[in-house]
Amino acid sequence: xxxxxxxxxxxxxRGGAEELADHLVTRLNAIxxxxxxxxxxxxxxxxxxxxxxxxxxxxxxxxxxxxxVIALKFPAYLLPHPVKVLWLLHQFRQAYDLYESGxxxxxHCASGAGTVQVVRNADRQCFLECRTIYTNSPVxxxxxxxxxxxxxxxxxxxxxxxxRFRGAExxxxxxxxxxxxxxxxxxxxxxxxxxVRSTVRLVVAGPLDDQAYGSYLLRLVDQNEMSSRVDLxxxxxxxxxxAKLVNGALACAYVPIDExxxxxxxxxxxxxxxxxxxxxxxxxxxxxxxxxxxxxIAEPDSQSLATRLDQxxxxxxxxxxxxxxxKSVLDAKALSWGYTIERLLS
Amino acid sequence: xxxxxxxxxxPFVHGGGRFIVDWLQQKLCEYGHEVERFxxxxxxxxxxxxxxxLAFRLIDVSEACDRLVAIRPPAHVxxxxxxxxxxxxxxxxxxxxxxxxYRFVPDNPAGRAVRAAMMDLDTRTLREARHIxxxxxxxxxxxxxxxxxxxxxxxxxxxTPEHFRNDGYGDEIVVVCxxxxxxxxxxxxxxxxxVRTPVKLRLCGTSMSPAHLQLIRAxxxxxxxxxxxxxxxxxxxxxxxxxxxxxxxxVAYLPEDExxxxxxxxxxxxxxxxxxxxxxxxxxxxxxxxxxxxLxxxxxxxxxxxxxDRLFVDRAYTARLGEANNRRISELAIGWSTVVEALTS
Numbered sequence: 157x158x159x160x161x162x163x164x165x166x167x168x169x170r171g172g173a174e175e176l177a178d179h180l181v182t183r184l185n186a187i188x189x190x191x192x193x194x195x196x197x198x199x200x201x202x203x204x205x206x207x208x209x210x211x212x213x214x215x216x217x218x219x220x221x222x223x224x225v226i227a228l229k230f231p232a233y234l235l236p237h238p239v240k241v242l243w244l245l246h247q248f249r250q251a252y253d254l255y256e257s258g259x260x261x262x263x264h265c266a267s268g269a270g271t272v273q274v275v276r277n278a279d280r281q282c283f284l285e286c287r288t289i290y291t292n293s294p295v296x297x298x299x300x301x302x303x304x305x306x307x308x309x310x311x312x313x314x315x316x317x318x319x320r321f322r323g324a325e326x327x328x329x330x331x332x333x334x335x336x337x338x339x340x341x342x343x344x345x346x347x348x349x350x351x352v353r354s355t356v357r358l359v360v361a362g363p364l365d366d367q368a369y370g371s372y373l374l375r376l377v378d379q380n381e382m383s384s385r386v387d388l389x390x391x392x393x394x395x396x397x398x399a400k401l402v403n404g405a406l407a408c409a410y411v412p413i414d415e416x417x418x419x420x421x422x423x424x425x426x427x428x429x430x431x432x433x434x435x436x437x438x439x440x441x442x443x444x445x446x447x448x449x450x451x452x453i454a455e456p457d458s459q460s461l462a463t464r465l466d467q468x469x470x471x472x473x474x475x476x477x478x479x480x481x482x483k484s485v486l487d488a489k490a491l492s493w494g495y496t497i498e499r500l501l502s
Numbered sequence: 503x504x505x506x507x508x509x510x511x512x513p514f515v516h517g518g519g520r521f522i523v524d525w526l527q528q529k530l531c532e533y534g535h536e537v538e539r540f541x542x543x544x545x546x547x548x549x550x551x552x553x554x555x556l557a558f559r560l561i562d563v564s565e566a567c568d569r570l571v572a573i574r575p576p577a578h579v580x581x582x583x584x585x586x587x588x589x590x591x592x593x594x595x596x597x598x599x600x601x602x603x604y605r606f607v608p609d610n611p612a613g614r615a616v617r618a619a620m621m622d623l624d625t626r627t628l629r630e631a632r633h634i635x636x637x638x639x640x641x642x643x644x645x646x647x648x649x650x651x652x653x654x655x656x657x658x659x660x661x662t663p664e665h666f667r668n669d670g671y672g673d674e675i676v677v678v679c680x681x682x683x684x685x686x687x688x689x690x691x692x693x694x695x696x697v698r699t700p701v702k703l704r705l706c707g708t709s710m711s712p713a714h715l716q717l718i719r720a721x722x723x724x725x726x727x728x729x730x731x732x733x734x735x736x737x738x739x740x741x742x743x744x745x746x747x748x749x750x751x752x753v754a755y756l757p758e759d760e761x762x763x764x765x766x767x768x769x770x771x772x773x774x775x776x777x778x779x780x781x782x783x784x785x786x787x788x789x790x791x792x793x794x795x796x797l798x799x800x801x802x803x804x805x806x807x808x809x810x811d812r813l814f815v816d817r818a819y820t821a822r823l824g825e826a827n828n829r830r831i832s833e834l835a836i837g838w839s840t841v842v843e844a845l846t847s
Contacts, residue, residue: 168538168566200562213560218547218553220545221513
């Protein structure tokens with residue numbers, strides 16, 4: 157069986173979805189009788205009115221001698237194919253929840269509303285044609301149900317390399333991994349470091365989404381003379397380096413705005429028995445993090461986060477306890493690639 | 503420099519069209535560039551030819567990179583203010599193969615309109631490019647003739663030429679390439695009926711066509727050539743290829759009207775082996791000159807058999823051709839530094 161995994165690609169940008177797509181292809185190829193390959197279709201979300209062109213690109217491409225398509229994201233999932241399984245990581249949120257909440261780059265005017273309608277129509281037609289629809293989290297599942305009226309089954313993406321995250325000693329730093337950008341809000345953590353009273357340190361490591369944001373963080377550290385307490389390690393890091401930072405941390409922090417899924421950052425921390433500090437508006441992360449049980453949940457502001465960071469530093473017994481609980485919560489989900497692949501091929 | 507390489511592909515089909523892209527990506531990175539590569543699916547079927555080309559045209563990576571290098575068609579239609587083409591072939595059934603059985607639209611007003619639209623579209627998008635390089639003179643001449651654009655030949659190197667070695671000149675003429683009708687391994691099998699020396703033939707490679715493999719196998723059996731022809735119809739690894747070429751007497755490569763010299767001719771040159779080819783093999787003749795670094799004979803079993811015998815009988819001559827073939831690489835400046843320089847200047 158020839159299985160084509162289809163994903164979007166913003167040129168030169170790699171994040172969790174790209175890692176997941178690569179890994180999925182590797183796992184599929186390990187199965188006897190399956191030949192898998194990845195198709196990456198260039199995507200740009202700007203300008204807002206260019207979205208219709210992005211839809212046209214994907215609807216006009218053709219596949220030949222492919223037995224099954226596993227599609228992950230809008231608009232790549234619009235690529236026509238008779239046997240398409242959707243493992244939905246993202247709809248185009250600008251045309252759905254972000255539009256409703258006024259956070260979309262599509263305007264509330266005739267052209268913006270028109271674009272929203274085109275996206276929703278294209279989605280509807282595609283969803284009707286899909287053989288099965290899986291979603292990566294209850295958040296994505298709920299959104300699909302609410303806006304498009306399609307039911308789906310949640311299929312959590314398992315960790316790609318769980319064996320690396322075995323935990324180690326609890327160090328004196330909180331680790332914030334993942335892509336670095338305004339949507340991930342690492343600035344809240346850096347700002348929080350101005351207010352902490354304990355000796356806890358912060359380590360931020362990950363590829364920069366946005367150069368200006370990186371400069372802003374560096375300036376924050378510089379102006380507040382925090383260079384001995386905050387490490388900003390921008391850029392690509394090997395999986396081993398990331399695992400080392402997670403395994404040696406006191407705890408981890410992940411404070412994105414309304415994330416769709418639990419996030420690999422959270423899962424890696426939990427696998428390594430580390431509590432996670434997050435915020436009330438971090439979306440899917442809250443599926444795993446329970447306040448005082450598997451981590452701490454702050455208000456999305458620097459003062460509130462500073463209090464939680466101090467709380468961790470002040471009670472290492474509680475930190476270990478929460479870390480152990482975090483690990484059991486993740487283990488109880490029993491996520492496995494074997495099961496995931498079986499669902500996607502059935 | 504931030505470079506996007508764009509090319510087309512057919513998922514699950516591997517071959518020369520991917521090597522040139524993958525190797526270029528690797529080499530551009532080695533030369534310090536930041537590279538992103540996109541393979542976009544393309545099927546040359548008349549019913550959705552232009553729909554697909556529309557999709558390619560709408561893909562805009564202008565803001566993401568300093569330069570676009572486009573390789574297999576229709577990747578050249580992607581817009582970019584700083585677009586460089588390494589053009590490897592047209593959609594040939596609408597170009598030079600129009601009068602052949604490969605033509606996929608009828609030669610009527612509708613079919614001719616498709617052809618004219620394709621040529622017009624190609625010509626306009628080719629003209630947007632800052633530089634056009636072709637993988638051979640054959641392709642460069644076609645660009646001149648059909649689209650009125652001038653292109654310089656930029657010969658595709660292989661990835662790791664240093665792996666190839668020469669262990670002397672044995673009894674076998676070796677062919678390591680895809681086994682397909684247009685590569686004409688069958689012509690070599692036919693020739694083996696007529697040789698008068700103990701020269702041997704080894705055919706290696708995979709095929710898209712089980713029927714064609716069967717035909718070759720049956721022909722070998724019918725003429726009881728099993729003792730003279732080794733037939734390895736399977737995937738040959740790079741290391742195995744090196745081992746097959748090292749003790750070879752010479753290499754044979756006689757495709758029908760090929761666009762370029764083909765990686766197997768170049769591999770022969772790196773292994774210091776002469777190439778036996780035919781007068782209608784197209785781009786191969788840009789590399790191989792008769793009596794200089796190989797033998798060029800008519801595509802006829804008797805003539806090929808005669809050439810094989812000559813190679814077998816006069817080993818000193820065959821060795822001289824092989825040495826000359828190695829010198830041909832530098833004569834034509836085939837190498838990655840040439841390629842990287844051309845595509846980034």
